[in-house]
Amino acid sequence: MKVRTLLIGVLTLFMGFSVIAQEQTEFKPSGKATGKVFFNYHYDMTDGEEQESSFEIKRAYLGYNYNIAKGLKASITLDVGKNDGGSDYTAYLKKAQLEWKASSAVKVSLGMISTIQFKEQEKFWGYRYIMKSFNDQYGFGPSADVGIKANFKLSDSFSANAFIINGEGYKKVQDEDGKQKVGASLIYKHKGLIAKAYADVLTTTLADEEGNETDVTSNTFAGFLGYEFSDQFRLGAEYNLLTNATNFSDLEEGKDMIGWSFYSTYTFNKKWEVFGRYDNLSSNKLEGEAEKWNLAKNGSAITTGVQYAPVRGVKMALNYQGYNFKDSNNEDNSLVFVNFEFKF
Template identity: 30%
Template structure:
């Protein structure tokens, strides 16, 4: 009898000592992000412009149903880019994100109004979405979010791939036709301290509009970083031989935990059509320069004093330089 009691006690003790599976508690949280600035024109056509501006606000909620299932909704409150300056006081709300994500080991699937992978990577390296978008988004060579489905697979910690089917017109446009954009991309995290990505998009309607995006970033001991991005858009707007080329180079240097220096240079140009003497996209071709210092007094509050300049390629257009004080607040 004693032997049986000892065996039962041993088994009970052993079972209690085994690792117990943690019970998952579904949970969610709201989030708010605000972008604001004060800017003053100091050169060229910008000398008469100065204003305080509430650029954008994001209001959202994210929820974890289980370790595999996650949902997010994010409302973008701002002024559409096509409004006149007089109408900028108006505010319009768009769904920036509204999607469901399923994760299983190395596979991740997102469905709905999703954020696109290439913009997430570039924005995480650039770190200053609150003062300027990344290259393709800034010059309308792509949208940071779209309606569709994305399949993402991580082969290892150093390489992954993703395939996206989407409307192709961004999160602020509603497409009712049967023309979709297909995107194939891959991210590489080697050699050491390098992160690179390649993406190819195609959207066909009589002819194909295609976009090739190349990106690479080098990080040195978390002290400084330099990155470059190159975009080729062919047959813009399904117009044959109407091509756009753009590249961006940017970098940062951490002075300490709170202060950071940064600079960025963009260039966008278009080709000259047969029989013409000037680029077809000349009114929007040019170069941009941004440089400044960023300060983070506490976590979730970031501000930057910086200089913006735009140099148009068209001889009959005058550029303008601005001093900006930008602010990002996350709640």
């Protein structure tokens, strides 16, 4: 009896190893190079602007994805864009991550990773080559950072994300004070509906003019709701709040920013669609001050246009972009763009 049990155990173990070996034999490591370019021509109708028109390459992404083993993938992406510190085109490391699909319900990524703050909003908006999504556009959060994140599939409709990152963004890879940003999101998807709630917290040590140090904690909150009424029409809305900071990496106690964004698209067919978007950025008023601290940048933005996609991998859009400042001393912006995206 014992011999038979032992034999069955050995055969079971052998069969298990055979299945694993077969899966490893059948799996073939493979890689793929990727590229994406954002190009535009714009005409500036703002009064007093010296540069009336210009051709621009705003972004060029160069990447490579490699499937190392079943459920294990490595990715690297370079972001070539303008550097405010000097060069017009500087290459930044945008992504350098190892992704492990632990199961059908759990996926873990580490390294220089894409963040989760506005991933769903950006995808639903759909026109990153024309304008960033609200959080990215106005400095509420970075699109990538160094750290680790995990995605969880909770059910057919619910999923969740959690992360720990440095908090300074992908252009500042060093963690300046050794304190990380921690956050999570909960996402609901059912038929044409998508809803998302996001929150994070970051604490840093700041010194005043006399050298006294104090810890300041900043929070970001985001709520997003989108609905695809049919294959032709979708409508999205989001609310965003950043506390105790002038942007995601520069903390300053008492300064808050609030933002709303609404956007929609109507698709005529696979090649033609029209879109529109309205943003509103505001800030709080500090104690003892007559005006809101960010008055010079507070305002509302309107973007509207038509997109044509002649072939897969190429998009182009004629669109208008305007920004109305709350501060009457600032001249409102008014521009016409022709944007292109081409990728492989």
